Amino acid sequence: MTGKCSLAYNGFVEDEPELFKAIGDSTRRIILDELTARDGQTLFEICGRLTMRHGLASSRQAISQHLAVLEQAGLVHTRRQGRYKFHHIDTRPLRSVLERWPTHPEES
Numbered sequence: 001m002t003g004k005c006s007l008a009y010n011g012f013v014e015d016e017p018e019l020f021k022a023i024g025d026s027t028r029r030i031i032l033d034e035l036t037a038r039d040g041q042t043l044f045e046i047c048g049r050l051t052m053r054h055g056l057a058s059s060r061q062a063i064s065q066h067l068a069v070l071e072q073a074g075l076v077h078t079r080r081q082g083r084y085k086f087h088h089i090d091t092r093p094l095r096s097v098l099e100r101w102p103t104h105p106e107e108s
Contacts, residue, residue: 016093016096016097018069018072018073018074019073019074019075019093019094019097021069021073022069022070022072022073022075023073023075023094025066025069027050027056027058027063027066028066028069028070030050030054030056031046031050031063031066031067031070031076032070032075032076032089034046034049034050034053035076035087035088035089036089039088039089040079040086040087040088041086041087042084042085042086042087043060043063043064043067043085043087044060046063046067046087047060047063050063067087073093074090074092074093075089075090075091075093075094076088076089076090077090
């Protein structure tokens, strides 16, 4: 960024590039919605829910790549149990964004 935009953002976007990349995609936001509704899903379960509830017929490989982006941003953590890999949502990185702009007392 150059000029006034870089002054307005004050380096914020550069501080959290993975986070903004992760939430900038509609499919990844839907995946986060599904993990919010039912945390701890396998890739197979996520793919099924995306197809049945949202009509998204993406391949398992494509969804796996989306999950990797979400994991890199810290929004998803995985847990292995046997040959299964469970995906869990973590909203802590989003809280840091919200804390940058506190609400005014009259809005609370």
